[in-house]
Amino acid sequence: MEIVTSLPADTGLSQVAQRIRRIEELGCDTVHVSETVHDPFAVCALAAEHSSRLTVRTSMVVAFPRSPMITACAAWDLARFSDGRFQLGIASQVRGNIVGRFAMPWTDPVAQLGDYADSLRAIFDAFQHGTPLDHRGSHYTFTRLQPFFNPGPLAVPAPTVWLGGVNNRMCELAGAVADGFVAHPTGSHPLSLTEQVLPALHAGAKSRGRGLPRIVVVPKVIAGRDEPTVARARQTIRKELAFLYSTPAYRGTLDRLGLGDTATALAAAAQAKRWDQLPELLTDEMVARLVPQATYADLPDVLEQWYQGLCQGISLEPPQDPADDAEFRAMLDRIRAID
Numbered sequence: 001m002e003i004v005t006s007l008p009a010d011t012g013l014s015q016v017a018q019r020i021r022r023i024e025e026l027g028c029d030t031v032h033v034s035e036t037v038h039d040p041f042a043v044c045a046l047a048a049e050h051s052s053r054l055t056v057r058t059s060m061v062v063a064f065p066r067s068p069m070i071t072a073c074a075a076w077d078l079a080r081f082s083d084g085r086f087q088l089g090i091a092s093q094v095r096g097n098i099v100g101r102f103a104m105p106w107t108d109p110v111a112q113l114g115d116y117a118d119s120l121r122a123i124f125d126a127f128q129h130g131t132p133l134d135h136r137g138s139h140y141t142f143t144r145l146q147p148f149f150n151p152g153p154l155a156v157p158a159p160t161v162w163l164g165g166v167n168n169r170m171c172e173l174a175g176a177v178a179d180g181f182v183a184h185p186t187g188s189h190p191l192s193l194t195e196q197v198l199p200a201l202h203a204g205a206k207s208r209g210r211g212l213p214r215i216v217v218v219p220k221v222i223a224g225r226d227e228p229t230v231a232r233a234r235q236t237i238r239k240e241l242a243f244l245y246s247t248p249a250y251r252g253t254l255d256r257l258g259l260g261d262t263a264t265a266l267a268a269a270a271q272a273k274r275w276d277q278l279p280e281l282l283t284d285e286m287v288a289r290l291v292p293q294a295t296y297a298d299l300p301d302v303l304e305q306w307y308q309g310l311c312q313g314i315s316l317e318p319p320q321d322p323a324d325d326a327e328f329r330a331m332l333d334r335i336r337a338i339d
Contacts (some may be wrong), residue, residue: 002313048082058272060091175204216313222293242278244271300334
């Protein structure tokens with residue numbers, strides 16, 4: 001099992017080195033770099049510079065505001081700079097952000113993202129082999145790459161392309177075109193994986209005659225060195241879960257668990273901007289059904305019960321208290337052994 005953790009979204013460029021060193025020292029295999037308030041490629045460059053073993057993966061770069069050529073050049077540089085430790089995760093984002101925040105058009109996001117991935121691979125092929133660039137897709141056409149603008153071949157493999165997704169069409173797309181798939185936190189529950197995500201990935205893979213992409217789940221795991229620490233973490237995660245599941249598009253897991261009324265109540269509270277009331281709608285029993293929770297001593301067994309055979313990677317958050325790092329590090333070897 002691949003051990004993944006996310007670099008906190010508020011990490012400033014001056015903080016990257018210290019946080020990345022700790023993540024690597026903890027024994028994690030991969031760090032996810034999001035795109036929220038910082039440029040993800042700048043953060044990834046620093047993460048690669050200040051690590052020697054970590055895989056550095058964007059999760060996820062917002063694709064549509066960038067030409068695939070711009071993204072391909074950045075990914076190529078990072079692959080070379082990191083000696084092949086960089087992986088490119090791309091996503092569509094939602095219409096409101098693409099149109100209102102980035103001032104870009106919104107058409108068919110599934111078709112566009114699929115063409116984006118195909119464009120990247122065509123550009124990567126031209127970079128690596130010097131072959132003429134001739135990609136003509138549903139949204140992008142690339143027919144020009146003079147030698148002056150070609151960065152030249154890599155001595156390491158080209159960056160793998162990862163997608164995320166929530167609805168069936170986007171999951172099917174990932175199955176069809178992606179090397180890897182990062183499940184949304186609300187789609188990382190075993191029921192959602194088995195009833196919706198995995199069937200959609202299989203359908204997409206079958207449509208292209210290929211195998212499944214590698215799957216990483218991102219549950220909001222509640223963990224700590226002892227029960228009081230777990231209880232404190234539960235209060236933080238309760239707020240995050242309540243906010244996530246207040247989005248109607250993310251209610252699927254609640255419906256599958258027979259908690260549809262709770263999903264409706266969360267959505268209504270969010271629509272009324274009653275943000276403080278959201279956590280009150282999720283009881284301890286609900287939280288226990290939504291996410292794995294245990295002390296570090298018990299967490300490997302819990303995760304094995306939840307995820308054995310369903311994924312190849314799982315995202316965990318480092319301890320809040322560095323004094324717990326040694327116990328967390330020892331626990332990871334047991335989690336890594338899950339197949």
